[in-house]
Amino acid sequence: MASHFQTNGISLYQGDALHLLTTLPAVSVDAVLTDPPYSSGGVSLGARQADPAQKYQSSGTKRQYPPMLGDAKDQRSWTMWCTLWLIECWRVARDGAPLMVFTDWRQLPALSDAVQAAGWKWLGIVPWDKKSARPQIGKFRQQCEYVLFAVKGRSIAHTRACLPGVFSYPVVAARKVHLTSKPVELIKALLAVTAPQGSVLDPFMGGGSVGEACVRMNRSYIGMELSPEYYEICRGRMAAVLAERA
Numbered sequence: 001m002a003s004h005f006q007t008n009g010i011s012l013y014q015g016d017a018l019h020l021l022t023t024l025p026a027v028s029v030d031a032v033l034t035d036p037p038y039s040s041g042g043v044s045l046g047a048r049q050a051d052p053a054q055k056y057q058s059s060g061t062k063r064q065y066p067p068m069l070g071d072a073k074d075q076r077s078w079t080m081w082c083t084l085w086l087i088e089c090w091r092v093a094r095d096g097a098p099l100m101v102f103t104d105w106r107q108l109p110a111l112s113d114a115v116q117a118a119g120w121k122w123l124g125i126v127p128w129d130k131k132s133a134r135p136q137i138g139k140f141r142q143q144c145e146y147v148l149f150a151v152k153g154r155s156i157a158h159t160r161a162c163l164p165g166v167f168s169y170p171v172v173a174a175r176k177v178h179l180t181s182k183p184v185e186l187i188k189a190l191l192a193v194t195a196p197q198g199s200v201l202d203p204f205m206g207g208g209s210v211g212e213a214c215v216r217m218n219r220s221y222i223g224m225e226l227s228p229e230y231y232e233i234c235r236g237r238m239a240a241v242l243a244e245r246a
Helices: 015-023 052-055 074-094 108-119 184-193 207-218 230-243
Strands: 005-008 012-013 031-034 098-103 121-129 145-150 200-203 220-225
Touching: 005 031, 005 230, 012 207, 015 074, 015 220, 031 230, 074 098, 074 108, 098 108, 098 184, 108 121, 108 145, 184 207, 200 207, 207 220, 207 230, 220 230
Parallel strands: 012 220, 031 098, 031 200, 200 220
Antiparallel strands: 005 012, 098 145, 121 145
């Protein structure tokens, strides 16, 4: 039996996302915003199946994080897997719900295929400038990751603002609780396209950045995480944010 924690508009589940998504009622969430394992970091199968700490950290980094699970697929199986969980997200989403999924340059083409195969209408790509990246002699820095933006059915505007097409937020190492944590301020900016007081589904909550941003932006949050260690980290993080806002 998967662990489940629920309080003040927050529902956290520990278990496999593909299974957990099937337990949610159809047409029940207002947005999907998530950061799945990229299964990237190399062009060969051996490189992709390496320890994520080797793939995604600089060699001089000393900080250790709990292991990432589900990051060893080749591109074909990763695309198939993404299509499966994105189909479930489409089923669970209400009409007009936005979808935002993080990826890197290697998996961007595969993710765009999976999103469309799952029934979502692809609206574009939002680059995230991380402000830092490993230097590469004679090459361009790979200092951007990407948010693939889509919608279920007809797009609904939840803000009158004209939002930027690129976001620049640095990764602050001291605030990271997960190897691939995204800045909370970045997530808060992305939430501008979601319904105020709406519900946000995150099938891969990792270190809990999306959950924290949702609490701070008055969205309800449904998070799922395969790793028991990260589930407990997220549970503690959500409790701390709620206590701070009380």
